[in-house]
Amino acid sequence: MDIKQIQELIKFVSRSGVNEVAIEQKDFKITIKTNQAPTVITTTVPAVAPQVLPAAPAAQPVATTASDSAPAAATEDTSKYITIKSPMIGTFYRSSSPDKPSFANVGDEVSPGKIICIIEAMKLFNEIESEVSGRIVKVLVDNASPVEYDQPLFLVEPM
Incomplete structure (x- = not known):
């Protein structure tokens, strides 16, 4: 070159x-x-209207009431979390190899610079580092699945 x-x-x-x-x-x-620095954007997931299957009419109000309160609570909870998004297109891996432990699990504390996953793009394995401090509350992507640019990977509760 x-x-x-x-x-x-x-x-x-x-x-x-x-x-x-x-x-x-x-x-x-x-x-x-x-x-x-990778872009980290906090987003709120809109509540999805529950789908009620035609069943016993008496069961519908109970199911609807329980479902209506659950998405509302989930929406409120996710608003306080930071979303770590994919900086590139590729394949998401939670560990460096199948026999190794995951870089980050639910409940783990992360800080800026800590490796949280690997994204393989064009045969290159890119270590993705956290840009925020906090505790991981949810892993949003399955291991070895494809990810898009800016796709949410983790929800982190700030500390």
Whole structure:
């Protein structure tokens, strides 16, 4: 790789929003890291209207009442959490290999710089670090499943 190719790669990385890219060839290795922090946005999940199947008419009001209060409570609870979102498209992994423990589980405390998962993109395994301090309350993605850019991965209760 010559200097012009490296400069173009740096420009591409800065425009793409990726935080880190590593390229390794026979006699050449380069890692480009940006100072951009992943975007962390707090969102509220809107309540979903419950679907009532045609059954006994007497059971419908009870089911509807219980369902109406549950989504409202869930909406209130998630508003105080920070959502950690995927900084890239790829495959989400909770651990470095199947026989290793997960980087982050529900109840674990995280701090800025702590690795919380890996996202594989184009045969590169990108370690995703937490940008917030808090306690993980929910993992929103299944292990080894594809994720999109800006897809919520974790809910974190700030500390």
